[in-house]
Amino acid sequence: xxxxxxxxxxxxxxxxxxxxxxxxxxxxxxxxxxxxxxxxxxxxxxxxxxxxxxxxxxxxxxxxxxxxxxxxxxxxxxxxxxxxxxxxxxxxxxxxxxxxxxxxxxxxxxxxxxxxxxxxxxxxxxxxxxxxxxxxxxxxxxxxxxxxxxxxxxxxxxxxxxxxxxxxxxxxxxxxxxxxxxxxxxxxxxxxxxxxxxxxxxxxxxxxxxxxxxxxxxxxxxxxxxxxxxxxxxxxxxxxxxxxxxxxxxxxxxxxxxxxxxxxxxxxxxxxxxxxxxxxxxxxxxxxxxxxxxxxxxxxxxxxxxxxxxxxxxxxxxxxxxxxxxxxxxxxxxxxxxxxxxxxxxxxxxxxxxxxxxxxxxxxxxxxxxxxxxxxxxxxxxxxxxxxxxxxxxxxxxxxxxxxxxxxxxxxxxxxxxxxxxxxxxxxxxxxxxxxxxxxxxxxxxxxxxxxxxxxxxxxxxxxxxxxxxxxxxxxxxxxxxxxxxxxxxxxxxxxxxxxxxxxxxxxxxxxxxxxxxxxxxxxxxxxxxxxxxxxxxxxxxxxxxxxxxxxx
Numbered sequence: 277x278x279x280x281x282x283x284x285x286x287x288x289x290x291x292x293x294x295x296x297x298x299x300x301x302x303x304x305x306x307x308x309x310x311x312x313x314x315x316x317x318x319x320x321x322x323x324x325x326x327x328x329x330x331x332x333x334x335x336x337x338x339x340x341x342x343x344x345x346x347x348x349x350x351x352x353x354x355x356x357x358x359x360x361x362x363x364x365x366x367x368x369x370x371x372x373x374x375x376x377x378x379x380x381x382x383x384x385x386x387x388x389x390x391x392x393x394x395x396x397x398x399x400x401x402x403x404x405x406x407x408x409x410x411x412x413x414x415x416x417x418x419x420x421x422x423x424x425x426x427x428x429x430x431x432x433x434x435x436x437x438x439x440x441x442x443x444x445x446x447x448x449x450x451x452x453x454x455x456x457x458x459x460x461x462x463x464x465x466x467x468x469x470x471x472x473x474x475x476x477x478x479x480x481x482x483x484x485x486x487x488x489x490x491x492x493x494x495x496x497x498x499x500x501x502x503x504x505x506x507x508x509x510x511x512x513x514x515x516x517x518x519x520x521x522x523x524x525x526x527x528x529x530x531x532x533x534x535x536x537x538x539x540x541x542x543x544x545x546x547x548x549x550x551x552x553x554x555x556x557x558x559x560x561x562x563x564x565x566x567x568x569x570x571x572x573x574x575x576x577x578x579x580x581x582x583x584x585x586x587x588x589x590x591x592x593x594x595x596x597x598x599x600x601x602x603x604x605x606x607x608x609x610x611x612x613x614x615x616x617x618x619x620x621x622x623x624x625x626x627x628x629x630x631x632x633x634x635x636x637x638x639x640x641x642x643x644x645x646x647x648x649x650x651x652x653x654x655x656x657x658x659x660x661x662x663x664x665x666x667x668x669x670x671x672x673x674x675x676x677x678x679x680x681x682x683x684x685x686x687x688x689x690x691x692x693x694x695x696x697x698x699x700x701x702x703x704x705x706x707x708x709x710x711x712x713x714x715x716x717x718x719x720x721x722x723x724x725x726x727x728x729x730x731x732x733x734x735x736x737x738x739x740x741x742x743x744x745x746x747x748x749x750x751x752x753x754x755x756x757x758x759x760x761x762x763x764x765x766x767x768x769x770x771x772x773x774x775x776x777x778x779x780x781x782x783x784x785x786x787x788x789x790x791x792x793x794x795x796x797x798x799x800x801x802x803x804x805x806x807x808x809x810x811x812x813x814x815x816x817x818x819x820x821x822x823x824x825x826x827x828x829x
Contacts, residue, residue: 296323322741334697340765367512383411513776516749523750528798530711538650545643679761708747
């Protein structure tokens, strides 16, 4: 076993845990500073799990370094680590965190404790309810839905059909199939025109004449291997497929939005104000505050009136009344717009304080740090953009591009190549978080969960933890395909690049690069959109107020 890899794993995981803990301490709201310890533990371990999943790709590659020089293909763990087992562990832990721990902690954290609505006009006979009991009931419902979905998907799409001719370059046919199946019993289908199936048992001891005959079948292009993938591999593929819907959207936006916002943080940095500018900004902020206070009061009064009238059920998502559904949607849009306007107002107030009352606390070097990070992120985003064009989309690729860049370090310092892969994969995960927040600010489809130092509640932590966990496997699946030359012998290439690539139903999405095309198109659309409207604009307080008044009439 390579001691360097073992030490690297321990050090990396300790750094992830420490970084996650510091992240919570730095961003948490004072109200949560001395409570919600169990949700904090789930968030810390969730962030560490997501980071470890993304960093597993460079570890897998390092473990397989020099694979072709190993003593035969039977020596599958050239670096001494069972990376395949580690991948299967990640495939199981991620759905457990996303569908079990995080929902339960969210339900528990946001549940009312004790006598619900005690002493109010809405609950004259209050009922004692346990937070754990409420959370457990909701969680059982979630697990039932997810369990049926996972089990049904596995039963229907758990088989993969692998064209054997694609793997003749791995060595002899026996070795190539052995690497793919890792089993001695499977079904080998050939010559579909005659509807025959050849069953091979104990392939390792196959008769040389039989092996030569199978090679002839392969050369004629009629060979296909059918096997049932393991539950862990299938769940990893399913989680990647589900996560791709989020990653294609948010990652596609974030790959452009991240460098944009970092550079804007420099160009829009606080500056010295003359008396006229000071007065104008102060008046503008005061007007915005008054407008949003009015909107907040109107939302509160409207909800109280509906509760008193017993109309709470009118806004149920199961309502078939089109008018009521439209009213509920309008209310939701108003609330989301209100939250977005409040957030941007807080940002502007903080910037105003930085050049007035809080000058002593403001660090003038921060804008230059943002500029440096912005320029660096422009380079990384541009490299990803070019790599997709020259390597991912064409078949065969026009050039290895980033693969050659990573390989260039192998001759003198392989660690740099591993770190470079880790940088490019982690960057995509960061872009997904940025894209989610950016999308929430511009389009009012869901509640935004910004990470603000000293002002972030645990509900926002858990939302973002679930997001990075859902996006971590799509990042890995995309990167193993994008870095196929560099990670040619990695275990993840056999899992995602071979078995999952040919799974029933899912093969269309992977082989046709459906999600990658969506991801790339959103890159272009976001670039054009942010080029025209680079600055986030708050929803008009007057417009929100008029919208609420029109519904009240």
